[in-house]
Amino acid sequence: MKIDIMHxxxxxxxxxxxxxxxxxxxxxxxxxxxLDEKEKDEEEDDA
Known part of the structure; x- marks a missing residue:
């Protein structure tokens, strides 16, 4: 019984x-x- 409870x-x-x-x-x-989306948005703003 103890083994069943542990299992x-x-x-x-x-x-x-x-x-x-x-x-x-x-x-x-x-x-x-x-984070990837934010980096892409920042790159688009710089361009």
């Missing part, structure tokens, strides 16, 4: 870790994309 906790923690990492990755990607 369930492991699975739940892995799922939570996957969700958190996905959120962090999407936020960092959106930041990078926004």
């Amino acid at each position: 369930a906790l492991y699975i739940v923690s892995m799922i939570l870790l996957a969700f958190v990492s996905a959120i962090v990755i999407t936020k960092t990607l959106s930041k990078w994309l926004k």
Whole structure:
């Protein structure tokens, strides 16, 4: 019984870790994309 509980906790923690990492990755990607857009806008203003 103890092994089943530990296994369930492991699975739940892995799922939570996957969700958190996905959120962090999407936020960092959106930041990078926004930074790229700002740089492109600045280049167009200079031209």
